[in-house]
Amino acid sequence: MRRGALWRLFYRASLADHAYKFLFRPGPEGEAVSLDCETTGLDPGVDDVISVAAVRIRGNRILLSERFEATVRPEDARSSSEAIKVHRLRERDVEGGEPMRRVLPELLRFIGGRPLVGYYIDFDVRMLDKYALSLLQTKLPNPQIEVSSLYYDRKYGNAPPGTTFDLRFASVLRDLGIPPLEQHDALNDAVMAAMAYLALRDMKARGVRIRRERSGQGPPPTGG
């Protein structure tokens, strides 16, 4: 998943519009951007981004007041009914959006060279890469910080073999005591991922682990 130096070099070289060179420079010290996309489906090859949100993180602050939020009007694909169920953005809502060719430049300027934080962030980046490739002949070169793997380290990093892993976003939030906001809203998801990131990063710095429930201590079977 890590993008190697060679990749970065390649995309930097192939960058069509040199106004975007800033993407390849490291962002301001201690800053990151938490990002989330809502899409029409789970296949970056076919599906489209219909909304995207990002919030900057500076030190231990989530700069919610400087958020980036956009609804994207897909230029071709129709939102699949499955995806509508997931994020409740209907075609009508998407109609009011902007096409990606307008959204992306603003988003990239918002992100700059900062690392990207998210839950399953690789998926969001791959979705965005699709547009970036066609518009700028580049991919997003930003380092990625995966919340679920930070969580994995804190909780399952030393787990004995046979442990069942549960990396669902809801479980991450529950273990960290973060009140769940309404999910599948790009901004809420980005904010929750940012909260989880700050908590996990700090726990890592302090060497604090998340307690695992022992197997067999779950709720007793109810027989029905």
Place this chain on the structure above:
Amino acid sequence: MQSGFDAHNPPFDRLSQTEVEELRAALDIGYFRPGETILARGGASEALHVVIKGSVEARDEGTLNAVLGPKDSFDSRALVHGAAGEDFTAAEETLCFLVPKPVVLGLIARNPGFAAFFYSEISEKLNAFADAHRAEGMESVLRARVREANPGPAVFIDADATVEQAGHRMAESGSNVLLVRDGARTGVITGMNLSKAAVLRRLPLETPVREVCHFDVVAVDAEDFVFEALLLMTRHDKRRVAVLRDGEYVGFLEDIDILGLVAGNTQLIPGRIDRARDVEELAAPARDIQAQVERLHRQGVKVEQIAEVTSDLNRRLFVKLFALLAPPSIQEQGCLLLMGSEGRGEQTVRTDQDNGLLLAEPVLEADLARFREAFSGALDGFGFPPCPGGVMVRNPVWSQPLDGLVRQLRVWVMERSPDAAMNLGIFFDAVAVAGRADLLRDAKAALIGTMRGERALLARFAHLIETFDTPNLGVLSAFMTAVGVGSDEIDTKKAGTFPIVHGIRTLAMDRGITATATAGRIGALVEAGAFEPEFGQELVGALRVFMAYRLRSQLEAVRRGDVEREAVVRPSRLSAADRDILRDALRIVRRFRDTIRNRYNLGAF
């Protein structure tokens, strides 16, 4: 986008929709490590913190004042006055919304309800929050039951009686309407019907009532809501409706009765007390005084005003009862005392009766014995719970000649037991409500003469405030309840009211101040330079907070029939803003206790 910020959480519930949007747009989120100091005491803050998750400890020089949890906000003092009142430290991984200071200040300037949360003066805070608890007002009136509106009595007359007899009947019963019995049917005749019959139709006075009354009686049940009665009145264009209970006519509800409900009919009670001809007739207004407390509270009247109205009415009641029961010898020689909270005028819901009788000269023992029993017995009957400490006319210690009581007071002064100190305190609050007020003046002068400036005696007296501890709100609620030991209950009387009342009482005795109300004593103490006016105001404010919270829990206890725990407040069931006020009030009490402790060197005990 919701962003998880709960705008229903006080004080944000006072913001308009646009103001909420403005606030949401400006929010940031901060993460704090366990042990990280979020705000240091005396420091300024650039944002109002609203806890999202985690917990934050508020400490005052090491003393844990509170543990703040989700939805609690801090620190209004740091924001508005530029100096935090406490140290705020994250107790665990904590996330907070950060509302930027300029946004908060802007909202404070525009929205007085919101601004109230940030006043440092607890009394101002409380005043503004009284609006939030604004009781249902008119709504509560319409939701009252017909019986609560005190409908007038049902007076019957036979259908064969004459118009003239009906007129006399109305005059005798003081009612403007009669029910007419005509075999199986029932009719109604009003004063207006009589006038029309005699004046307009020139019917002879011998005309039977049957011919001028009407039989289409509009009636409601005593258990119906007042608004139903009001609807019937409007629909039938009537100014009164008959009241039924179990199918029987028991009275009439008039539009004026409903008006009485709106204003509370406190103004009617003195008249009814005055008109009572015996103890039995006094029982109804005595009960109404108590019913008034709940009604006034429901209508959003402030607690100190409720206390004032109630104590005024109670005093009238005592005066009347004294006049009814005391034989001439006692009326001439005696002085009826109200003591304790009744004497201070700070009682709302009746908790006990603290009363006594001072005599100039001994009176006939038989007279006195009969009076003692009759007086205290009557109060029992009116629903005044007996005083557990026996501070009642019934107790010979509290109904004796002046010189006897003065001797008794000296004994208590020397006895140095908590009970003795309590008795002195109760007596020091006494007011004379009937008879020879000079007797009380003399007795109090004797007490003050013994105590004034006597550090050792006063210290012994003041030591009573150490009886109960003043808890730190939040410590119990957050930890103890969480781990299941103890509970989050706060006894507002022990933790709040008593330390203030008794501390102030001690200072008043020290300086020979004769006012009895705690607020009045505080005023006199401030004037005498005992402490700063601001601190005096804070104490009065704190006292009112405890009175208000206690009244709420008392009314709740009365409803549940659990009067033992009438003073108990559970912070976990309060809103964040209410907890904030209670926390402020408890902090003031602790400061005041320290003042008293230092002044009388109570650490030496």
